[in-house]
Amino acid sequence: MAKYYSLRNLRFLVREVFQASEITKYPHFSHLDSETLEMVFDSAVQIADTIAYPAAEGMDKEQAEFANGSVTVHPAVEKYMKAMGESGLLGAAGSLEMGGSQLPVMSQTATGFVLTAANNSITMFTGLTAGSANLIASFGSQELKDTYLPNMYAGKWQGTMCLTEPQAGSSLHYITSSATPLADGSYKIKGHKIYISAGDHQFAENIVHLYLARIDGAPAGTKGISLFVVPKKRLENGQFVDNDVKTIGIFHKMGQKGTPAIHLETGSNGGTIGYLVGEPHKGLTYMFQMMNEARIGVGITGAAIASNVYYASLQYANERPQGQKLTIKGQDPNTPQTLIINHPDVKRMLLFQKSIVEGSISLIMQASKYADLAHVLEAGEEKEKYQLLLDFLTPVVKTYPTEAGQHSVSQGVQVFGGGGYCTDFGVERLYRDIRITTIYEGTTGIQSQALLGRNIVMKNGKAAMLYFQEVQNTIKEANTYDALKKYAQKLTEATQLVQKVTQHLISFAMKGETERFLSDATLYMEMFGTVAIAWQWLLQGIYAQQSLLKGGLTEDDTTFYESKIHTMKFFFAYELPKTSYLATRLLDDEVLTCESEKVAFV
């Protein structure tokens, strides 16, 4: 099997940079020790290597289909769900009392990254099951928990998130699925939901939809949305009863073909019962827990797919002879061909991928550490700080790895030349797969508006202030190493530029010019994300430099740390300068996309 992720890099991040052992000292994780965590990670690798990776090509070729009322997915899904349930990985986030494994988020990120790098279609099944189970665990009644969680954590029942409706798309404000109260406290549900990933298949004993709907008479807009558990089969006296939940169509996609995305109809015969989660009208607030988890999951997916393609193209570049080195080109026509990794253009494409993959996963791990700290700390300022940092960064964690990941994968395809465009190496499949990630769970445009329009200004800018403080701490530490001063200075300048742009844009918000404020939010996101990744590279540079200075390293470790420093330099030289052009646009006063400026598209 080809290499598709770097174990050494994950260890570097988890152990050296983010020091997961600090987290597991807290009482919440007293059931864990480093050996247990190693075992959990090894189980994930085992499942990735033996089930997920080998099925990736087949799941693309024999895509999920819908016929005669049934959705059929690849047989590997059954083995995979079972293995994930039995290993405790499916219940990684669940509490011990509910049969979960109660693992740190950092550990979940590491295992999720490996599994998704192996096969990003298959991890959708467990990602959605875990996310919807966690939602029930957080906000559901004891009865809902008892009924659903054990079977979901065991991988027997499939979970889904049902948000999108045909007429409303990303705009949940306008969903119309209805919920009519019944005498026993349950609700009659009726509506249509589309793009329901893993929404039906033959290997789930039951499907548990976490479903947004409006209770009759609820207010318009997002403040009238409630959350329901809507199972495919409901339990009555310990027996399954059909719940009038029907798959009426399947969407054929460009990629992630192993995961069905279905059109779901509920209540067409008036027989769908749903169970309210938490209080009425607060459904969207609850759903944000799952959406935020899923956003980080999608970020992981972007980085993981890019990781797979990076190592595939690296292997190809190390094996494929073609052309002559530029240093000797044309000197002797009989010179044998050189490996393509010796061409600077190919090296650039590989370093680009490496810088995106390792920068992205570092940022995701950073956010995962914030999540863990927010979880384990006692209530107080520190806990709030980490929760704010996590919330603040979530749109960036979702967007950078998916947007930059697409460019990264495209460069990986390019390294293969014509071979990359053909099905032989699998990279064209990953090129198709990753394209969904900037659409899933809120498009890049929506994430960008969340970053600028909500997070930057939330709590009077407190989250932003905390974030810039984190960056500042890294810069300060980097400045204690001569070799890093140059890069610390570059990050300082880029950060100041982000702050300048931020102030400039906020001035429109202050004047009530919301459209102007947000019109180029997507470019702001690109700028902000690029600087965030530069921050992560400087942080990684510190730990690499420390180890190199300490000395006494194995040859492999020396090479690893030197490569880290080199890739950090690459990111600062080739990627960070993009912030200056984005700032040029963002500070420019020429308005071209707002309502005030009429433009006819002809």
Added chain:
Amino acid sequence: MAKYYSLRNLRFLVREVFQASEITKYPHFSHLDSETLEMVFDSAVQIADTIAYPAAEGMDKEQAEFANGSVTVHPAVEKYMKAMGESGLLGAAGSLEMGGSQLPVMSQTATGFVLTAANNSITMFTGLTAGSANLIASFGSQELKDTYLPNMYAGKWQGTMCLTEPQAGSSLHYITSSATPLADGSYKIKGHKIYISAGDHQFAENIVHLYLARIDGAPAGTKGISLFVVPKKRLENGQFVDNDVKTIGIFHKMGQKGTPAIHLETGSNGGTIGYLVGEPHKGLTYMFQMMNEARIGVGITGAAIASNVYYASLQYANERPQGQKLTIKGQDPNTPQTLIINHPDVKRMLLFQKSIVEGSISLIMQASKYADLAHVLEAGEEKEKYQLLLDFLTPVVKTYPTEAGQHSVSQGVQVFGGGGYCTDFGVERLYRDIRITTIYEGTTGIQSQALLGRNIVMKNGKAAMLYFQEVQNTIKEANTYDALKKYAQKLTEATQLVQKVTQHLISFAMKGETERFLSDATLYMEMFGTVAIAWQWLLQGIYAQQSLLKGGLTEDDTTFYESKIHTMKFFFAYELPKTSYLATRLLDDEVLTCESEKVAFV
């Protein structure tokens, strides 16, 4: 049928900006008048609308296949080849005496753009047939011309270009196909060729391969390559004889699935005869005619696919309600949804696409005009000037529309959200199709080295000087319009920056540091291409501004010209600033991808 190109825009370019009527005044085109050219264009539109466009989806779904020794393509190919032959479009570049239509390149570009926008898989069949026929016409013996051209221009015989071999890929230096002289002046051919597009199918009476091989004892490297006509069936006494040319495999591709890309084996039974084109060892020089034509063709393909997706996403944005306008968001939850075209982020994605599509096709039309002038002018300085300008710009004409076109198509997919990722709207197909264009006919890396390493320095920089003079002329003219002065100034600065970077890079070439000189050629290409497109936008701005000032326009025309000006502004505000970040990198002295800087990829 959905709109997939703009007739109004093509008219603007052909009639107003590039004034094709100037070209048709030359004696070479005395058989043409504007009415004839209109009729030719109308035939192309007719074929595009009735044959090409309707077959595009089917050609993707029922991809070209190879089984039992035969290659099968979609039935539309038969109708299409016939229609293209009968209309004279297949022989557009051919001389009247050889049965061609002898049309201006500008006319070929316009028709090729429309046909390829309709269906980029189907135009591969005719593009390759025309290109290989033109090669025989330019360099073949009278016998070869008489035997092959009439059937090729009629669309009965398929032409191909056979360059790539498994062990050599892009590096033609290392091809090993052999040609052994026979007593009658023909050659015995033996070898393997891969990725031969349209290399075999059931609708061609014969396949005519233009084939690179080495005559026994030829020098190593590119100076020992000769060009042959290698037909699938050779004619002996007016009868077809099998020529031992075999399809032994087909490549399954991510896109352009309607066009077979085959693995061709010649001479495995010692029975393949080839016919030398021109002189021995000059094959690559001849082949460059077809390669350069094909490069422009690939540039057209990039722009044409992006055009299709732009109009598809524009239509969707004009029909799809979702969310509230940012100007009123949150004020009243009962406000009905607005069309997504009213969101600035969507407008930005549409303007981005428009600026790429119309900028790209303008540059291609500019190059086509140079080609026409180089063709029709009497030998002399002017003729040489236009030939140099054409040669100089060819790598840019190939690369910008394909690289930027991919980003453009991706933004088009994004406008559709989840729908864009599904097969329903056809844009995911075009997203897959366009990905090949930066690989075909010399990858972006190769084009970039051609631009910087060859074209910039050729004839002591004369071509570059002529090019910058052209840009200067446009700037000078733009400066006579108050409304354009700001943009003329921006283009002046960007051009000076390109020149500064060019001088900086050439200094490495002067010192013999070839690797350093070319290591970031791809970034140089991106910078150069972006400024070239800004030049084309300023040029279009001049003609739009002229018409607006002249007045007396219909409402549609006013809208058209105002939209042109708006899109020009967009390109200058959102795209041109990229040149500054690219310059930062290109002027930076941190070397990270050359042999001198060891980097281990771990």
